Amino acid sequence: MSSFLPIEALAPQLALAAGVVAALLAGMLKERPRGLLRAVAVSALLAAALLAGASLPSAHPPLLRLDRIGLCWQELFCLGALPLAVLMEEDEIPVALLFGSVLGMGLLAAAGSFLTLFLGLELMSLPAYLLVSRGRREEEAREAGLKYFFAGSTAGALFLLGMTLYYAASRSLALAPASGPLAQAGLALMGAAALFKIGAVPLHFWLPDAYEAADPEVAGFLSTSMKAAGVLLLMRLAELAPSSALARVLPAFGVMTMLAGAFLALRQQRLQRLLAYSSISHAGFMILGVGAWAAQGATGAGAAAVYYYLIAYLFMSNGAFAFLKTSGLSTRAQLRGYAQREPRLAALLAALLLSLGGVPPTAGFLAKLLILWETVRCGLYGAALAGALAALVSLGYYLALIRDAYFEPAAGQPPPAALRRHSSGERLVLLACAIPSALLGFFPWLAGGLAGVLSGL
Amino acid sequence: MSLSALWLLPAAAALLAACCGRQARAVALGAAAATLGMSLMPAWAGLDSLSRLSYAGPAWFYGIRYSVAVDGLSLPLLWLTAFLTLIVILFSWRGRFSSGYWAAFLALEAALMGVFLMRDLFFFYLFWEAALIPMFFIIGLWGSANRRHAAVKFFLFTFAGSVLMLLGFLVIVTQHHLATGVWTWDMELLKSPRPGGALGLASFLALVVGFGVKVPLVPLHTWLPDAHTEAPVGGSVMLAGVMLKMGVYGFLRVAIPFFPELCWRLLPWLGGVAAVGVIYGALCAMAQQDLKRLVAYSSVAHLGFCLLGIFSRTQEGLAGGSLQLLNHGLTTGALFLLVGALYERGHKRGLSDFGGLAGRAPWLTFFFGVSIFASIGLPGLNGFVGEFMSLAGMMVRLPVLALAGVIGVTLAAAYALPAFSAVFLAEPGEGSVSAMISDLSALEALTLAALVLPMLAIGLHPGPLLALLRSGVGGLAL
Numbered sequence: 003m004s005s006f007l008p009i010e011a012l013a014p015q016l017a018l019a020a021g022v023v024a025a026l027l028a029g030m031l032k033e034r035p036r037g038l039l040r041a042v043a044v045s046a047l048l049a050a051a052l053l054a055g056a057s058l059p060s061a062h063p064p065l066l067r068l069d070r071i072g073l074c075w076q077e078l079f080c081l082g083a084l085p086l087a088v089l090m091e092e093d094e095i096p097v098a099l100l101f102g103s104v105l106g107m108g109l110l111a112a113a114g115s116f117l118t119l120f121l122g123l124e125l126m127s128l129p130a131y132l133l134v135s136r137g138r139r140e141e142e143a144r145e146a147g148l149k150y151f152f153a154g155s156t157a158g159a160l161f162l163l164g165m166t167l168y169y170a171a172s173r174s175l176a177l178a179p180a181s182g183p184l185a186q187a188g189l190a191l192m193g194a195a196a197l198f199k200i201g202a203v204p205l206h207f208w209l210p211d212a213y214e215a216a217d218p219e220v221a222g223f224l225s226t227s228m229k230a231a232g233v234l235l236l237m238r239l240a241e242l243a244p245s246s247a248l249a250r251v252l253p254a255f256g257v258m259t260m261l262a263g264a265f266l267a268l269r270q271q272r273l274q275r276l277l278a279y280s281s282i283s284h285a286g287f288m289i290l291g292v293g294a295w296a297a298q299g300a301t302g303a304g305a306a307a308v309y310y311y312l313i314a315y316l317f318m319s320n321g322a323f324a325f326l327k328t329s330g331l332s333t334r335a336q337l338r339g340y341a342q343r344e345p346r347l348a349a350l351l352a353a354l355l356l357s358l359g360g361v362p363p364t365a366g367f368l369a370k371l372l373i374l375w376e377t378v379r380c381g382l383y384g385a386a387l388a389g390a391l392a393a394l395v396s397l398g399y400y401l402a403l404i405r406d407a408y409f410e411p412a413a414g415q416p417p418p419a420a421l422r423r424h425s426s427g428e429r430l431v432l433l434a435c436a437i438p439s440a441l442l443g444f445f446p447w448l449a450g451g452l453a454g455v456l457s458g459l
Numbered sequence: 460m461s462l463s464a465l466w467l468l469p470a471a472a473a474l475l476a477a478c479c480g481r482q483a484r485a486v487a488l489g490a491a492a493a494t495l496g497m498s499l500m501p502a503w504a505g506l507d508s509l510s511r512l513s514y515a516g517p518a519w520f521y522g523i524r525y526s527v528a529v530d531g532l533s534l535p536l537l538w539l540t541a542f543l544t545l546i547v548i549l550f551s552w553r554g555r556f557s558s559g560y561w562a563a564f565l566a567l568e569a570a571l572m573g574v575f576l577m578r579d580l581f582f583f584y585l586f587w588e589a590a591l592i593p594m595f596f597i598i599g600l601w602g603s604a605n606r607r608h609a610a611v612k613f614f615l616f617t618f619a620g621s622v623l624m625l626l627g628f629l630v631i632v633t634q635h636h637l638a639t640g641v642w643t644w645d646m647e648l649l650k651s652p653r654p655g656g657a658l659g660l661a662s663f664l665a666l667v668v669g670f671g672v673k674v675p676l677v678p679l680h681t682w683l684p685d686a687h688t689e690a691p692v693g694g695s696v697m698l699a700g701v702m703l704k705m706g707v708y709g710f711l712r713v714a715i716p717f718f719p720e721l722c723w724r725l726l727p728w729l730g731g732v733a734a735v736g737v738i739y740g741a742l743c744a745m746a747q748q749d750l751k752r753l754v755a756y757s758s759v760a761h762l763g764f765c766l767l768g769i770f771s772r773t774q775e776g777l778a779g780g781s782l783q784l785l786n787h788g789l790t791t792g793a794l795f796l797l798v799g800a801l802y803e804r805g806h807k808r809g810l811s812d813f814g815g816l817a818g819r820a821p822w823l824t825f826f827f828g829v830s831i832f833a834s835i836g837l838p839g840l841n842g843f844v845g846e847f848m849s850l851a852g853m854m855v856r857l858p859v860l861a862l863a864g865v866i867g868v869t870l871a872a873a874y875a876l877p878a879f880s881a882v883f884l885a886e887p888g889e890g891s892v893s894a895m896i897s898d899l900s901a902l903e904a905l906t907l908a909a910l911v912l913p914m915l916a917i918g919l920h921p922g923p924l925l926a927l928l929r930s931g932v933g934g935l936a937l
Binding site for chain 2: 367397
């Protein structure tokens with residue numbers, strides 16, 4: 003049965019749309035029970051994730067196409083947004099914005115034509131600009147939101163231009179291979195838009211400002227779900243033409259991004275900015291993974307390496323930003339002596355940082371290992387060496403943070419924000435992020451299962 | 460009894476110790492003693508049946524499979540790890556340490572036991588790296604003045620080597636798959652076919668760097684003096700006693716069996732680097748005024764002897780080199796404990812800060828003397844057997860390198876004996892803290908006796924242990 007707009011293919015998106023309505027309605031209540039919005043937010047995201055998990059691959063031409071990669075990524079988007087849903091303020095507007103953004107990502111993942119792809123791209127980006135602009139430090143947040151908006155719109159325009167060129171070559175908006183110089187140019191422009199979204203060097207200039215001015219939990223969402231969406235976009239483009247110029251330069255972009263991000267993060271004193279640069283470095287690994295996957299014909303288990311990286315990063319990055327939110331710290335100097343004051347939170351932080359640094363037996367280790375392995379498999383030995391170097395440099399600043407928290411004596415009074423009591427939601431998010439980050443590396447078969455799911459076994 | 464218990468028990472105990480506050484010390488002691496007991500059980504059951512203990516789980520992902528085994532090489536190293544952990548815990552018994560300290564040592568023991576047990580490259584690497592984390596905290600939290608810098612330097616330096624090593628593993632595994640169509644990380648299966656040509660050379664060199672940082676080979680050794688000197692007593696003992704052995708174990712278990720021809724072809728280079736280490740470490744030790752730093756540099760020299768023996772690939776050299784691993788663990792462990800005891804009493808470590816201790820602290824002097832003589836290879840003590848066999852092995856291959864080793868032995872006497880005489884025999888000078896030095900307590904003396912007895916036993920009757928080691932490494936001989 004084929005209708006123009008198949009309900010069953012859009013079930014996760016419908017759940018999110020219902021969530022938007024529910025959140026806005028709840029906002030109109032005069033006396034809203036505490037935690038109602040949070041419950042709505044969490045349950046809608048979980049419902050969407052479950053619906054995506056229960057869906058089967060199917061095609062609904064011309065607009066939609068559900069494949070295994072798309073469905074897996076839809077779950078990823080919802081899970082990556084969960085910490086934000088728990089940590090955000092009790093206000094209907096940000097909840098609705100968050101749902102809108104995730105809905106756009108879902109659309110992007112289910113796209114069967116360039117039109118849907120573009121629709122998803124814009125739908126996921128617009129609410130994100132607003133989420134950034136609503137940061138607690140208003141001046142900075144507004145400025146960064148504007149900057150993010152302009153950068154994002156440029157990416158959107160690039161994508162449209164690329165789409166037009168591609169259409170000129172293929173005479174169709176369907177996601178189908180096309181050849182010729184026009185198609186190549188179109189792919190390159192659309193690829194640039196995707197790299198913009200991921201924050202690849204040299205298209206990363208907006209990212210540190212946006213991540214720093216946003217609330218930490220929003221930055222966590224941007225660095226996980228939003229990056230995952232950008233990576234998926236890149237994979238869709240690489241899938242169209244695995245041997246195109248775009249696919250072939252991806253490893254170079256990956257290497258550049260991971261090294262630049264790692265070196266730039268070394269000197270940062272503000273924690274949120276440091277994590278922003280570290281997220282650039284991690285994005286480099288993801289791009290390298292996509293490049294390696296494309297080099298193997300954009301089929302097979304290579305996608306599992308990227309997916310595993312995103313899952314691991316989902317826990318690590320959301321956890322690290324949730325730590326910033328929970329602890330109320332903003333600079334490295336304030337981190338000094340933290341382990342004496344808050345031994346438990348400090349232990350969670352150490353686990354998250356070691357995982358971000360890729361030290362065995364953490365999840366971050368297995369993630370980096372899988373990417374490097376794929377790189378070695380397609381013979382990109384130079385890129386693999388660069389990846390090792392980037393891992394080493396980035397470990398330098400993660401260890402420096404542990405050193406601050408554990409080995410340095412406290413310097414002065416903690417900031418007032420740090421003396422607040424931690425809510426149970428904050429503790430839950432931190433635990434739920436830190437424990438998988440620390441221990442997933444012990445279970446390589448999980449990654450094996452993913453490879454099976456993604457290649458349809 | 461399953462071999463996995465050897466790492467699971469200390470790991471579980473580490474979690475328990477981290478949670479249970481005051482009782483952590485007792486948990487640590489109990490777990491360390493139980494682990495030592497369990498590690499000795501295979502010897503009880505008969506050494507011919509070691510292969511029956513191995514276990515391999517199902518293949519998980521790209522041939523990664525959990526598999527553990529022991530043989531004549533890893534079993535003594537397991538003993539050494541469990542033994543030194545117990546010694547360290549006993550020696551720190553009276554110190555006021557938080558529960559984290561005991562948990563960290565148990566976690567370290569678990570990781571180190573894992574390294575010697577695992578037969579799958581993936582898990583080998585997992586434990587290899589995991590051992591860095593507790594040691595990082597041990598140095599950084601309980602070390603001396605410059606500990607923060609030393610901890611980060613130690614971690615980054617060894618991590619750099621290990622990442623290269625991991626790339627080497629990936630190349631080996633991928634090339635094996637290309638050649639056979641089978642994914643495996645199993646150490647036995649990967650031995651053939653192995654990558655050849657430039658790729659083979661590159662992955663071999665990556666392994667050499669990875670293991671060489673740990674040993675340490677000379678240009679890669681700069682993390683060692685800092686880490687050993689700044690670590691707390693127990694940390695230094697575990698670093699020098701066990702963690703350096705991981706590097707040599709890596710050569711014996713992975714680098715040489717995987718690339719026997721390359722290793723043979725590069726013998727002049729590899730052996731040359733080891734010989735440089737012997738001489739350079741000894742010369743550096745001679746120049747030290749800090750007793751702990753002196754012992755640290757002597758480790759560089761001693762590990763050079765091990766490598767000389769092992770690279771010679773003769774029966775004597777291999778057995779002697781691996782025996783020297785155990786010897787060095789015992790003697791350097793004892794020396795670090797004694798330096799720690801001196802520092803605890805006098806808060807000084809300089810050679811000129813003491814003097815005339817022989818009269819004040821006879822037991823301390825006795826144990827120090829025995830350990831120093833064992834370390835410089837006096838016949839009748841363990842060091843002699845290991846060094847002699849290592850050099851004898853190398854003599855057959857490249858006499859020049861053996862000669863360098865002999866010079867190294869002489870130099871060892873030239874730095875160890877003056878140090879001993881300055882601290883224990885000479886008249887105390889200006890500003891000496893000798894007056895503050897009391898003799899060892901009963902517990903300290905007991906732990907040191909436990910270290911010194913095996914030194915004597917190996918020195919006088921090395922036969923059984925050598926036979927065991929030979930059964931483990933003899934296959935590598937040419």
